[in-house]
Amino acid sequence: MVYNQKKNTDLPFYERLNRYLHTLQFQFPDTYPSETITPPPWTVKLPDCNKSLIRFNKTETNQTIIKKNFHQIMSHFQEYNHIYTDASNTENGTAAAFTTASGYNSCHKLSKASSVFSGELTAILKALEYTRSHDNGKTVIITDSLSAVTAISQLYPSHPILILIKKELHHLQQQNKTTHFVRVPSQMDEIADRLARDATDIDELHTITRTAKFDLKQIFKEMIINAWQAEWNLSKSKLAEVKKTVLPRKIYSLERKQQTIVTRLRLGHTRITHSHLIDKTQEPTCEICHCPLTVKHILIECEAYNRHRKLHGFPSTLAELLKEGCNPSQLIDYLTDIGSVNEI
Structure with a gap:
């Protein structure tokens, strides 16, 4: 390579990183491809996201008050199909799940590199895909992830799963289907939470092997720290x-x-x-x-x-x-x- 011929030239960062990862025998996981939103994002109507329950501190507020306000919110969605979504991360990996009011459950295991945030987005994405083919036209998705609900409201998302969610929302709008989001405290989402937590222990469950590039940062950090720690353990300082x-x-x-x-x-x-x-x-x-x-x-x-x-x-x-x-x-x-x- 040209860098080998110029010994006094510093290697570009990506080349130094690539060589270092090679010495660590790191294999890049399958990642979501970089793609732009089609159609343009300003043509996709931002979904209605109800986050009013965040004003209650779940550790200081009586649970009866939170449940009362939750049921008051849901009273506006009596004709809607209710879907609860959640994700879980354990030592066995990350999993996403959703459950409907009619009793339909869906679980998906993610790659071990995936973060809980990516799991929450995956659960919402799978719920939207289910909605497009099974729904009666009106759906409310209930999730305990404030970060996911906030991210969905972005006009120009960069996370690959968020882009896929935007596409699904556009397809639903073209079918004249209405989708709302409600953010609730974690104790209001127990069934989906249990499904996602149990799914991390099921080896036979189909795994979504693709990983968001955003999740690789934590992998690199842990890998470099582990390599550094191994060298430090041999130090005589x-x-x-x-x-x-x-x-x-x-x-x-x-x-x-x-x-x-x-x-x-x-x-x-x-x-x-x-x-x-x-x-x-x-x-x-x-x-x-x-x-x-x-x-x-x-x-x-x-x-x-x-x-x-x-x-x-x-x-x-x-x-x-x-x-x-x-x-x-x-x-x-x-x-x-x-x-x-x-x-x-």
Whole structure:
């Protein structure tokens, strides 16, 4: 390739990413093709979406009040075919389902890469496809996904399943069929929720193998973190001894000086142990133990400070002392007692 001939030229991002994915032996899943909406989006009437129940906090509002308002909303749709949709994501994957008032149930398993949002959209899409061939002309789709209902109202959607939903809505409009959407709290959508949750455990269920490209971001993130973690597990650095994961660490509410002390201890590089590299002097040794002076020796090993460690309740290992979520005040108080807090 031309990049191999120009060694001083940085590779484009897509080429670097492609090579990195190749080293990880990543296989791209089948994705929805990129397509535009036909007909133009401004010719497709935006559906009526009732989101009035979001004003109720389900944890603070009496369920009787929520149900009363729900039944009041549904009283305007007595002549409509009611369809409940939902999606579920478990360790076994993602599934979408819908159920009708007449008792018809439909479940669809999605690829493991699919998000719950894509599952919610898939459930709505399948409900609309069912409506086009079975409905009497008026349908109300009840869902507990506020994000899905909000996305359906977009004039220019970019999610591939949203585009398919827009097409289905246009077909229904051409057939003079009316479709409304009602967003409800999750407890009002129990049957569809149970169907979707159970569907994730059914291996024989037909799986929709296509994945929305929007869902690949999370796959890439998890894959890169896992690869990074595998390399980190082999690291011999001082930080790797106390920080077992590459995930972001907890930020403590400390003064800048205190935060600096804790960070330097975790890195294993402090003024008292590493200033000789700058001063061009000999590596420091413990005057009592006559061994190299390190953070581990100061905090765990030096016999001169055993009483102080016991007083402050220090654990027996450095990994336990400096682990994620350690007590910074405990460390600083100990260093203050032994007179080393200003040497870190």
